[in-house]
Amino acid sequence: GERGSSGARAAGGSGETGLWPASHWGDRVSLEKSLPLENAALPTSDSGHCTAEEAFASEDESEGSSSLSSEEEDSENEDVSRKRRPKPTQVGSGQKLGSENLTEETSDIEDLLKEEEHYKEENNYSTETSGALRWKEDLSRKAAEAFLRQQQATPNLRKLIYGTVTEDNE
């Protein structure tokens, strides 16, 4: 469940709220996970820093992919950003992209270019940081999950050996 930073932070916060009884834990986590997914799908779809074509393109993609799982969406986002990067040069050289609505005037193109560049920088910034810091997100929650998984997977030898009396003593 790697997702946009907002959703992740929400889930991380719940992880930090600390020691839930093991039985409730699973429900809690899954609930927290599912919520941010839906929330976070929206910001990416309309975060398109509004050039006409890109807005369309990204909207199409996001509509198509909103039902997909988060990881696929992430990878597509990366694709989009990769596609966008070379665009300014292509547009400057000769408008070979022209499939959709590139029959526009040069001033528009220049505007577009400016906006593209502006957009590109921001986009780069956001994707790179989120990509780079993704493993750091939710560390406490991941640790808690790993601990509980471990705890449930290994048998309680003390209890097996000494019987249930020890539980009362402890």
Next chain:
Amino acid sequence: MATQTHCLSYAGCNFLRQRLVLSTLSGRPVKIRKIRARDDNPGLRDFEASFIRLLDKITNGSRIEINQTGTTLYYQPGLLYGGFVEHDCSVLRSIGYYLESLLCLAPFMKHPLKIVLRGVTNDQVDPSVDVLKATALPLLKQFGIDGESFELKIVRRGMPPGGGGEVVFSCPVRKVLKPIQLTDPGKIKRIRGMAYSVRVSPQMANRIVDSARSILNKFIPDIYIYTDHMKGVNSGKSPGFGLSLVAETTNGTFLSAELASNPQGQGTAVLPEDLGRNCARLLLEEIYRGGCVDSTNQSLALLLMTLGQQDVSKVLLGPLSPYTIEFLRHLKSFFQIMFKIETKPCGEELKGGDKVLMTCVGIGFSNLSKTLK
């Protein structure tokens, strides 16, 4: 030590040695009922009676009551006395059966124990004298039981069913034991072994060595397997051969495996080649289980940790054997000691099977029978 507390009561013949040894050390009398009560041949067996006689020899003032059929035993322990003792062990079990318990008791005698045990040195059931010599003695040294007089010597070898072996064991006494911290077994450094043969062709031992090496040579170059062919009066009364292997780690842990041929007239003849290969595989299995104490000595290590000074002892063990698990329960009932037991899954650096980290605080047992000099 001789504090009169209420008697512990058990039923059944299992774990008789554990109960009697812990009873002796804790000073609590023990009553064992229903010893093979429903068996066609009820009551204590010869080897158990022999064990009780041995306990009587090394203690002073023990009270032992056995009912007519031998199905009920009451044991009120005396003080551990020690000194020079001779004992003829039953040939139904090997000397290892008796020696395992003596290793638990010997450090707490009034006088240093020197004992001559006669009987079967190697059989298929109990740990052989060779293995105990190679693994239990180094373990006792970790607890501070050491000295010139600390030795275990095989004078004569005896195989079942006839026996006729002879072993000398001497052990110094200690007032207190050192706590241990054995948490890192290290890596296997060398493998040593002993291929013995009595009353068969001396070539048997060489065949065992060849076949065992054929497996072990793939893993480590430092292997030496001694051959021990005893002759004449030193070879006991029955023919047989076998192999014991010991792997030593860089941190001084000894892991062992052994196999012996079928006793004469029982079962099919065993090929020395098969025996050597199987024994080598058993050693690999033991190394996979790993830990800082090999599985035959787990309970000995746990006992000495319990009896240590009031300090924390830690030991990393391989999977606990059923005998050890029952021993832990007995330790709880005799000494009110419960271990902290943590499972350590085999991670990156811990190769092999899952390990168990056992932690306890010693009860501060001190040897009251030892005379002050």
